[in-house]
Amino acid sequence: MISNFYCPGNPTFLNTFDLSYAPPLLYYAYVLIVVIAILFGIYVFVKDKYSLQSLLIFALSVVFSLWIFNMALQWLTVPANFNHFEWQITAFFEIFIPIFPLYFVYVFLNKKDAPFAWKVFFGIIILSVFALLPTKWNMQSFDVENCQSNLGPLLKIIYVFELLCAFLIIYVCAKKFKGTQKGDSLRKQIVLLVAGTSLFLIIFFLSNIFGELTQIYSINLFGPIGMVAFLGLMTYMIVRFKAFNIKLVGAQALVLALFALVGSEFFFATGAVSLTLIGITLITIMIFGQILVRSVKKEVEQKEKIEKMAKEIEKAYEVEKQANKELEKLDKYKNNFLMQVQHDMRNPLSTLMGYADLLLEGSYGKLAKNAKDIITKMQDIIQNKIKDVNNFLDTEQFKMGKGVVALKPGVDISSILEEIISALNPKIQEKGIYLRFERPEEALVITADREKLKAAIFNIADNAVKYTEKGGVAITLKKEKEKVRIEIKDSGIGIPQEKIENIFEGQFERTQLAQKAASGSGVGLYLSGQIIKLHNGKVWAESAGEGKGSIFYIELPILKN
């Protein structure tokens, strides 16, 4: 039994530990490292939605902390039997340290769990190390007086295994790296991954080997510093590419580490004054730490919210883009359809009209007078239909935004009105109503698409003539500041108040559209309104009510250049 033996030192703490024996680095670096390791582990684990990769980081940080804790105990434990056990168990913690990073690298790069064979391989290695712990492979002898162990080859084999794992990680990452493109975010991640893991394993390996070779075990204490680099880089990577904020964990780590450091002073301090001071310092750290962590947390939460919103906006934008594409497709489809329709609707009418013309001309033999009259009547019907179809198609095209005006300067508005009037003259004479035209002496020249504007005004004037049975239509052209105004006043049937507002809006239902087209009005007014709007003009109607006539106003800007 070695239970009665003691290592050098005075077991002042809990009758077991001599806190003065260990090198200062143990307190000032290890406590901090353990705290940071565990915190990083938990943080990544929680933030990354409990994924396998963060679970592995977390597991590594736990095993690593146990390794450090064991290392610390080796320095501090005075009873030889405990110390012996701590020496013995080292290899078991050690073997996890290369395995977890390797496993993690696989999961991270492939975004899936390692194959079963890998796990079996890892399992066999861990179990064989465990089985070899009590054997001479692990520990050949134990110097009870100095609490120094004469280690067997096992730990050295594990060190070599660590190095092999580091190279394997570098190899796997390099292979993956070659397969990526420049600018790929995966590339940066791989660089961080290989830097973090291999740096850690190599530093760890070197410190262990040097400590072992020189028998100066303080050197081993430098190894864990690599762990900080590793955890820092891994956390940065996961967090950076998941758009989380590391500030919070940084703040928490700072506060806790400070707390732990000051807390460790308790073990060395003597006297009521120092103890009180340390107590006060600890409370202060706790309070300010809490404030710091809270404010950072708030900021982080806000940032995350903003990032989430930004992502949602981006998503919405994508959806909109997709919808626009669909609309464009639909628009194109509709346009093609309309092209076909205008062709198909007009063609038979043109043919009918052509045959009727030839019949009248006697190309197919002489016709009786009443037959000629009937054909002339048919031609009127066909002509009306052609007009309806034209109106309908033009309207559809304007509704699609296809109607474009080509504005050119130097258009004489009076001449347009004169042409309209002479075109309306036959109808006026037929109906026995008057058509007056008043115009100023000076020539009024505007910028316009002559043909389209003429069609627009013609529609309105034609409409006025159509609905006037008594009296007549008076067209007045005036100049008003930078505008020309055309008034078309009739003594016709007038417009009911409820219709006057949107008479130019063209918000027809299909059936209404068909009806309007059949009667040859309405659709034309919509089109007129659209054309005038494209001239930056205004058009509106006034009426004293049904049966009291109406006035249509058209205002067009006189554009200089």
Added chain:
Amino acid sequence: MEKINKKILIVEDDEDFLSILKTKFTSEGFSVVTAKDGEEGISVAEKEKPDLIFTDVLMPKMGGIEMAKKIKESDKKALIIFLTNMKDSDDTNEIKKSGEFDYLIKSDLRISEIVEKAKIKLGLK
């Protein structure tokens, strides 16, 4: 009807409309040759050397626009008038803008007006 010493090629896939145009132009004293699509139009134009070509736009095999461009390539002086019911499409707008061709809408014109346009184009009026 006096004979006019001008040859007109009508390219049109609608048999009725083709027949109407042919009857009318013949009765006006023109000599008329016809084709039913753009491809045929090119070969007839090469063989018959018409003074004026009327062509539809939408036709099987080859449309009027492609045909007109090809005829213009080999004969810059060729007189080509589009006679169609396609008022607005991207293709026809391009043709109208180019100013190289006349562009008439069938349903806007009576048959006698089409003859008038032909006579003006040929300098007969």
